[in-house]
Amino acid sequence: MQPTREINPFLKSALEFGPVLIFFIAYLRLKDRVFTIGGTEYDGFIVVTAAFIPLLILATGALWALTGKLSRMQVATVILVVVFGGLSVWLNDDRFFKMKPTMIYALFGGLLLFGLLRGKSYLKYVMEEVMPLQDAGWMILTRRLMFCFFALAVANELIWRNFPTETWVYFKTFGLTAAVFAFFMTQGKLFQTYGLEKDQTKE
The missing domain is CATH 1.20.58 (Methane Monooxygenase Hydroxylase; Chain G, domain 1)
Structure with missing residues (x-):
């Protein structure tokens, strides 16, 4: 590798x-x-x-x-x-390209949901090195991010189907990125409650 x-x-x-x-x-x-x-x-x-x-x-x-x-x-x-x-x-x-964010967020939301149904946090496998958390914290964060992804998929559908292409381009370029950034910024309490020191993750 x-x-x-x-x-x-x-x-x-x-x-x-x-x-x-x-x-x-x-x-x-x-x-x-x-x-x-x-x-x-x-x-x-x-x-x-x-x-x-x-x-x-x-x-x-x-x-x-x-x-x-x-x-x-x-x-x-x-x-x-x-x-x-x-x-x-x-x-x-152009409708197919406009559907792309819907497919991406629905796919990731579905993968997180599948993991949760199995009692696992697939998000942990991807982000554990960046944000070490207790297992309970990963499950909560995964559940919240799953809902966020599904909400963004719905939002993209509403925007491209009901607004001009230019509005959708602005939404795709800035709105979706800002929404994900805002989501993680609002999780400070969770990171504080369930965060682990890096030396703890090595034990």
């Missing part, structure tokens, strides 16, 4: 979030344009989506090459972007 390597945090952030920001900026510049390719007209959103797919693959591949590791969430995101983004470009229908 390839060992995990540390890289410059700014480079890591650029590879993780750069493609999404580039998508956002490109959409704002091309949203009102129509491109004729091979006799078929594509609006700016579809063209930007077509460019976003290889960009995300390259950025994720570079991250893997530099660090030697990708999270399951990163791998799943790339797969779903390729599938749903590819369908949007192929069928010239």
